[in-house]
Each structure stands twice: as C-alpha cells, then as structure tokens.
Amino acid sequence: MKIPQMISAAKRGTLSRRAFTQSLLAVGIVPVISQVAPQRARASGTRHATVFTWGGFDVPELYQDYVEKHGDLPDFAIFGAPEDGLTRLRSGFAADLIHPCMGDIPRWRSTGLFQPIDTSRLSNWPDVIPTLYQAPHNLDDADGGVWQVPFDWGQTSITYRTDLYDLEGEESWDILWDERYAGRIGMLASGDDAWWCAAIKAGVSFDQIHTDEAFEAIAAVLRAQRPLVRTYTDDTSSLNQALAAGEMVAAMTWNSSAVELTFEEVPVRFAQPKEGALTWVCGFMMTQNAPSPDSAYDVLDALLSVSAGEFLTGDYGYGHSNARVLELFDDEELAALTLSRDPADILDAGHRSIPQPPEWSARMNTLYEQIKAGF
Amino acid sequence: MEESPSAARMPLRNRLQGVLIRHESLRGFLLLAPALVILGITVAVPFLLMSAMSLWTQIGFDYADDWSLRNYTAILTEPLYTTLLLRSLTMAMVATFVTVVLVYPMAYFLAFHVHSNKLIWLIIITLPFWTSYLLRVFAWRVILGYEGVINSGLMELGLIGEPLQFLLYSRVAVIITLAHAWAAFAFLPIYVSLEKIDKSMLEASADLGEPPVMRFFRVILPLSMPGVIAGTFLMFIPTVGDYVTPTLVGGPDAAMIGNLIQLQFGTINNWPMGAALAITMILSITLVGLFFMALMHGLRRWAR
Numbered sequence: 123m124k125i126p127q128m129i130s131a132a133k134r135g136t137l138s139r140r141a142f143t144q145s146l147l148a149v150g151i152v153p154v155i156s157q158v159a160p161q162r163a164r165a166s167g168t169r170h171a172t173v174f175t176w177g178g179f180d181v182p183e184l185y186q187d188y189v190e191k192h193g194d195l196p197d198f199a200i201f202g203a204p205e206d207g208l209t210r211l212r213s214g215f216a217a218d219l220i221h222p223c224m225g226d227i228p229r230w231r232s233t234g235l236f237q238p239i240d241t242s243r244l245s246n247w248p249d250v251i252p253t254l255y256q257a258p259h260n261l262d263d264a265d266g267g268v269w270q271v272p273f274d275w276g277q278t279s280i281t282y283r284t285d286l287y288d289l290e291g292e293e294s295w296d297i298l299w300d301e302r303y304a305g306r307i308g309m310l311a312s313g314d315d316a317w318w319c320a321a322i323k324a325g326v327s328f329d330q331i332h333t334d335e336a337f338e339a340i341a342a343v344l345r346a347q348r349p350l351v352r353t354y355t356d357d358t359s360s361l362n363q364a365l366a367a368g369e370m371v372a373a374m375t376w377n378s379s380a381v382e383l384t385f386e387e388v389p390v391r392f393a394q395p396k397e398g399a400l401t402w403v404c405g406f407m408m409t410q411n412a413p414s415p416d417s418a419y420d421v422l423d424a425l426l427s428v429s430a431g432e433f434l435t436g437d438y439g440y441g442h443s444n445a446r447v448l449e450l451f452d453d454e455e456l457a458a459l460t461l462s463r464d465p466a467d468i469l470d471a472g473h474r475s476i477p478q479p480p481e482w483s484a485r486m487n488t489l490y491e492q493i494k495a496g497f
Numbered sequence: 498m499e500e501s502p503s504a505a506r507m508p509l510r511n512r513l514q515g516v517l518i519r520h521e522s523l524r525g526f527l528l529l530a531p532a533l534v535i536l537g538i539t540v541a542v543p544f545l546l547m548s549a550m551s552l553w554t555q556i557g558f559d560y561a562d563d564w565s566l567r568n569y570t571a572i573l574t575e576p577l578y579t580t581l582l583l584r585s586l587t588m589a590m591v592a593t594f595v596t597v598v599l600v601y602p603m604a605y606f607l608a609f610h611v612h613s614n615k616l617i618w619l620i621i622i623t624l625p626f627w628t629s630y631l632l633r634v635f636a637w638r639v640i641l642g643y644e645g646v647i648n649s650g651l652m653e654l655g656l657i658g659e660p661l662q663f664l665l666y667s668r669v670a671v672i673i674t675l676a677h678a679w680a681a682f683a684f685l686p687i688y689v690s691l692e693k694i695d696k697s698m699l700e701a702s703a704d705l706g707e708p709p710v711m712r713f714f715r716v717i718l719p720l721s722m723p724g725v726i727a728g729t730f731l732m733f734i735p736t737v738g739d740y741v742t743p744t745l746v747g748g749p750d751a752a753m754i755g756n757l758i759q760l761q762f763g764t765i766n767n768w769p770m771g772a773a774l775a776i777t778m779i780l781s782i783t784l785v786g787l788f789f790m791a792l793m794h795g796l797r798r799w800a801r
Contacts, residue, residue, distance in 0.1 A: 205763065354749060483766070
C-alpha cells in the first residue's frame with residue numbers, strides 16, 4: 123500500500139486493521155534496521171555519495187538500485203532553491219551531485235565547479251530520452267559526455283481548487299491575478315519559476331526577456347499581483363496544506379502538488395493555461411571535486427532506472443527521463459498527470475526558459491525580492 | 498631595579514610568579530586569554546573580512562575589489578533597505594517590550610512569592626526552551642494557522658464565521674512568535690536581579706510607611722533595573738536579525754532585514770551587498786542600544 127493511499131484510507135476511516143498493523147510494523151522495523159544498516163555499509167568500505175537536491179527527492183524509492191548495491195541510501199543535503207545550493211557549493215560545501223534545471227547549465231558551468239559526466243558508465247543511459255539532454259550547452263565537446271544527466275521534467279503552472287475557484291472561460295494565468303480572490307493566492311518564492319511565468323502573463327517573449335522593456339513589463343505584472351498574494355514560499359508542503367484547507371484557492375506549483383492533493387481527495391486541477399505553462403527539465407550535475415565519484419555514478423544509474431521513474435511519475439506526477447517508464451502508463455493516466463508519451467509534446471507546447479548570464483539572474487532576483495517586499 | 502641582580506639568580510618559575518603577583522591586569526588578561534583568542538577568531542576576524550567585502554562589488558560569480566561605498570549609498574538611498582531595517586528594529590523593539598512587560602510579573606512572583614521548590618518552578622517556566630527554536634516557531638504556525646487552534650476554537654464557539662486571516666503571515670504573528678521564542682532570555686536576568694534584592698529593604702520601606710505600590714516603584718523596580726536592561730539587550734539584539742520566524746510565520750509584509758541578508762548570500766548572490774547590510778544592521782543595533790542606555794541613565798538621574 124502506498125503512503126498517500128494509506129493516508130487517504132485512514133482519513134476515510136476505511137483503513138483495515140491488518141493494514142494498520144502492517145504500517146505499525148514498518149514504522150517499528152525502520153529504526154531498528156537503520157541502526158544496523160549504516161554499520162554494514164561502513165564495513166563494506168564504500169564511501170557514500172552526497173546528493174544535494176530538492177526536498178522530496180531524498181526518498182528511498184528513487185535509490186533502490188543504489189541501496190541494493192551499497193546497503194544504504196546515499197547522504198542527502200536539501201536546498202530550497204538550486205541557486206542557494208550553488209552558493210553553498212561555492213563557499214566550500216562538498217557534495218557529489220546537485221539538482222539544477224536545464225536553463226542553469228551554462229551559468230553554472232561558468233563557475234568551474236562542475237565536471238562532465240561520462241555516460242558510458244551509466245547502464246540505463248541508452249534508455250534516456252535524447253530530446254531531454256541534447257541541448258548544445260549540455261553536451262561536452264571534448265569527450266562526448268554531458269554536463270547534466272536529465273532526471274525529471276514537467277510544468278510550472280497553477281493548481282486551483284475546482285470547488286472554491288469560480289473559473290470563467292478558459293484556464294489561464296489570469297487565475298493567479300484574479301482580484302476576486304485577493305489574499306487567497308499562493309506564489310513560488312523562487313524567481314526561476316515566478317519571473318518566467320510572469321513573463322508569459324505579461325506577454326513577453328522569452329527571447330526578449332533580457333531587455334529593459336521586459337524587466338519593466340514583468341515587474342509591473344508582479345507588482346500588480348502582490349496585494350493578492352497570501353504568501354511567497356518555495357515550500358510546496360506549505361502551499362499544499364493551504365490549498366487543502368481552503369486558505370488559498372489557487373497557487374503557482376509544480377505537477378506534484380496537484381497529484382498529492384488528488385491522492386488526498388482534495389478537488390484540485392493542475393491548470394493548462396491557454397497562454398501555455400512554463401515547462402522545464404531538471405537533472406543532476408557532478409561537482410569537479412566530487413569526494414566519491416564512483417558512488418555518484420551509482421546514484422545516477424539508480425535515478426535513471428525504471429523503478430525510480432515509476433515512483434517519480436506515479437506518486438509525484440513528474441515526467442522521468444527513462445523512455446521505458448512511459449510504457450508503464452496508458453495514455454489516459456499520462457493525460458491525467460499532464461504528461462505525454464513524447465516529452466517534446468508537453469515541453470514545446472509550453473514555454474521553456476532560455477539560459478541567461480549571471481548578471482541577468484542577479485538583476486532579476488534583486489528586482490523580484492524588491493517586489494515581494496512591496497517596492 | 499636594585500633587586501635585578503638577585504632576581505636574575507632566582508629560578509625562572511619564581512620570577513614569573515613574582516611578575517604575576519605584582520601585575521594584576523596581566524593576571525586578568527591571562528585568565529581571559531582563551532576567551533579572547535576565540536573572540537578574535539570568531540568575531541573580530543570575520544567582522545574585518547566582512548567590512549572589507551562590503552566595500553567590494555559583485556560581478557557575476559566574482560568580486561571586484563574596487564573599494565567603493567556604493568553598497569552603503571544604496572542602503573541609505575533605496576527605500577527597500579531603509580524600510581526593512583526600520584521595520585526590523587521596530588518589530589524587535591515591540592517584541593522585546595511585550596516580552597519584558599509579560600515576564601516581569603512572572604519573575605516577580607517567582608522571586609517574592611514562591612518559597613519552596615523554586616527549582617521546579619524555574620524548570621516549569623523554562624520548559625518550552627528545552628525544545629528547538631524551530632519547533633517553537635512551528636508550534637505557533639499550528640496555533641495561529643488557518644485551521645489552527647485559535648481559528649478552529651473561535652469557529653467552534655460560533656464567534657467567527659470564517660477563519661481570521663491576519664493571525665498567520667503577518668507582523669502580529671512574527672511579534673507573538675518572537676516574544677514567546679525568546680522569552681527565557683528576558684526572564685532569567687530579570688528573575689536573578691529580583692532574587693538578589695535584599696528583603697530587609699522591603700521591610701524597611703514598609704516600616705517607613707510606604708504603600709505597596711510606591712514600594713514597587715521606588716525600591717523594587719530601580720533595584721531590578723540592571724536585570725531589565727540585560728534582558729532587553731539579550732532579546733533585542735538577536736531578534737533584529739532573526740530570519741527564521743519571518744520566513745515561517747510572516748507573510749510578504751513581515752519580511753525583515755535578516756531575510757534580505759540571507760537572500761544576498763543565497764539567491765540574489767551579491768555577497769558584498771549582504772556584508773554591507775549586515776554591517777549596517779550591527780551599527781544600527783549599536784546606535785539603538787546606546788540610545789537606550791542613555792535613556793536609562795537619564796531616567797535614573799531624574800528619579801533621584
């Protein structure tokens with residue numbers, strides 16, 4: 123029984139006594155095993171890789187192959203936004219793998235903190251969907267490796283309560299700018315999502331996003347929205363709880379919020395705005411001074427496996443980079459998750475952010491913080 | 498220096514002893530040495546580095562050490578920085594004032610009216626501070642939240658039809674949380690200074706015909722002032738720069754200077770600006786502190 127199903131069964135009061143005892147048993151076994159397992163791993167002499175990622179990507183389901191080989195999970199460090207993670211790496215934090223998105227790659231590479239990944243060391247690489255990594259800035263010219271191994275893809279869009287939000291006409295970004303619901307709108311605090319979505323709302327074409335006019339237009343749109351916003355946060359569980367409670371009627375989220383709330387039987391929909399959603403591909407980059415590169419390759423291989431992908435798509439609603447994962451779901455299921463058999467269908471239907479220089483990022487983030495603070 | 502020939506013949510150990518006995522300040526410095534070394538490494542050196550960095554400029558992922566006051570000019574001229582700085586100082590002041598006023602009666606009760614098992618009382622009063630700071634802040638989210646204890650209680654009683662929105666994600670929420678989370682820092686010094694008051698002074702003032710209210714204002718309060726001042730500082734200084742509480746319970750209107758400093762070192766990626774903001778914050782706390790001390794000094798002279 124999967125955890126979200128179990129929670130919703132417990133809420134309905136239909137959780138059987140047997141299932142309850144099973145879960146109690148599982149809860150009891152984990153602390154006992156966790157005392158023994160690390161010792162075994164230490165005995166086998168492996169040094170665990172450190173994975174620096176988003177909250178929610180530190181679950182055992184995604185690392186099954188790694189656990190089988192090394193006896194335990196890799197070490198984790200969690201960031202709120204990848205930019206914070208990069209800052210920590212730059213100030214000397216030693217991690218092996220970090221989880222940014224495609225548009226960050228050129229800027230991140232310019233720090234000299236990363237090394238290309240040798241794809242011949244990944245047994246699952248032949249199954250990886252080529253459109254997800256074949257961007258010119260991601261391919262390493264020298265040895266044919268890649269800078270980032272793609273892992274998850276999806277959309278940044280709007281999750282709204284179908285029972286509380288009165289939709290007029292088509293789904294559109296206007297939902298997050300709806301003055302009828304002032305104080306009940308949630309926003310992502312990270313400019314990497316919010317700024318680009320506001321650009322779509324403002325009608326700014328992404329290839330013009332570096333111009334002064336674009337900065338002005340996007341800032342104006344975000345300033346207009348601020349009085350309506352309950353809170354800006356990157357903590358998806360805060361947004362999910364607020365949506366479930368009806369504190370918010372709509373929020374800017376990634377796929378997983380809508381999927382998790384649906385598991386909890388909250389009436390929500392992940393909007394397909396008529397202007398197009400923001401689409402993204404994220405993945406893992408390896409640091410130049412990775413302390414345990416061999417374990418890091420095993421982590422990457424585990425992440426690319428079908429079992430990891432089945433969990434990522436089935437439970438979180440994100441697309442996975444392994445083509446064979448998509449075969450496990452029928453068209454209807456994929457449509458319900460707002461995914462498609464060919465990632466390009468979804469990715470190209472929406473808008474994909476374009477890599478920008480560090481100066482642009484600094485300017486954008488400074489301005490977005492000013493707007494959030496009310497200036 | 499007549500004794501020097503004989504001193505030269507003395508063993509080194511005795512000579513050192515002699516020096517130590519004669520120079521009291523040297524003894525003091527030697528005893529302080531471990532603390533001074535740590536203070537130097539963890540406070541003075543980082544402060545100097547930060548001061549230097551605050552005069553640089555961020556360019557992409559690098560710094561230009563062009564030594565300019567550009568960051569400070571921006572802080573003084575752009576409304577974002579001044580507003581957040583003033584807001585942080587005001588919110589910390591309000592939180593500190595509320596806390597001192599609320600914990601003073603508690604400390605008074607414990608110092609004068611509890612005669613047995615004081616330790617148990619102390620433990621009970623400080624019990625919330627045995628948990629992590631983060632947990633206490635999260636507890637307030639549960640209490641103040643949309644479906645929180647207060648809202649659901651009031652709804653149950655039929656006093657409100659819809660949950661109160663201003664409880665969470667507001668400046669009020671930040672002030673309430675700060676006042677609770679830091680209460681022990683104000684409570685303990687006040688309690689200690691009240692506890693130290695010689696009880697015979699109170700008897701003397703009663704014997705001389707002072708009514709209880711005047712006794713409080715003319716004897717107890719002035720004698721406990723050192724504790725109140727210490728508690729105020731202990732709470733005010735860290736709360737100005739707090740960023741966890743506004744992040745978790747403050748909404749868009751309750752952001753404080755600590756949040757902005759954290760962002761400069763994180764997402765915004767402008768470390769020189771972050772350093773300049775931190776230095777400005779330290780300086781403004783010092784200014785407010787000096788002003789407060791002068792105020793207290795003036796009050797004391799006026800009271801005499």
